[in-house]
Amino acid sequence: xxxxxxxxCVVSAIVLGLSAVVANGIKYQPDSSDVKSRKTWFxxxxxxxxxxxxxxAYVMIYSGLKVPAQKQACMIAMxxxxxxxxxxxxxxxxxxxxxxxxxxxxxxx
Numbered sequence: 298x299x300x301x302x303x304x305x306c307v308v309s310a311i312v313l314g315l316s317a318v319v320a321n322g323i324k325y326q327p328d329s330s331d332v333k334s335r336k337t338w339f340x341x342x343x344x345x346x347x348x349x350x351x352x353x354a355y356v357m358i359y360s361g362l363k364v365p366a367q368k369q370a371c372m373i374a375m376x377x378x379x380x381x382x383x384x385x386x387x388x389x390x391x392x393x394x395x396x397x398x399x400x401x402x403x404x405x406x
Contacts, residue, residue, distance in 0.1 A: 298374035305350040305382035312346045332404045339405040346386040347379035
């Protein structure tokens with residue numbers, strides 16, 4: 298079931314890239330309301346990581362399994378991978394935010 302975890306890591310990176318694109322698309326405002334918008338969108342998009350991880354793992358792996366024991370093991374791995382993908386997303390987001398402190402993505406935290 299290692300492939301489920303790989304799906305989670307890849308999805309986390311892709312969703313983080315989507316967050317960076319959204320953050321860069323929000324224009325600067327003189328009253329700093331853009332900072333709140335970037336933070337809000339970062340956290341809204343964070344829920345895509347576990348949802349997409351679970352959905353892709355279900356379609357790509359789980360639906361092809363025939364043995365009930367393998368299906369049960371895969372379901373457990375999918376749930377764990379979904380949670381791990383969200384944690385990876387947040388940790389990578391924190392790292393990117395701190396690395397690019399004076400850019401638009403620096404306002405995520």
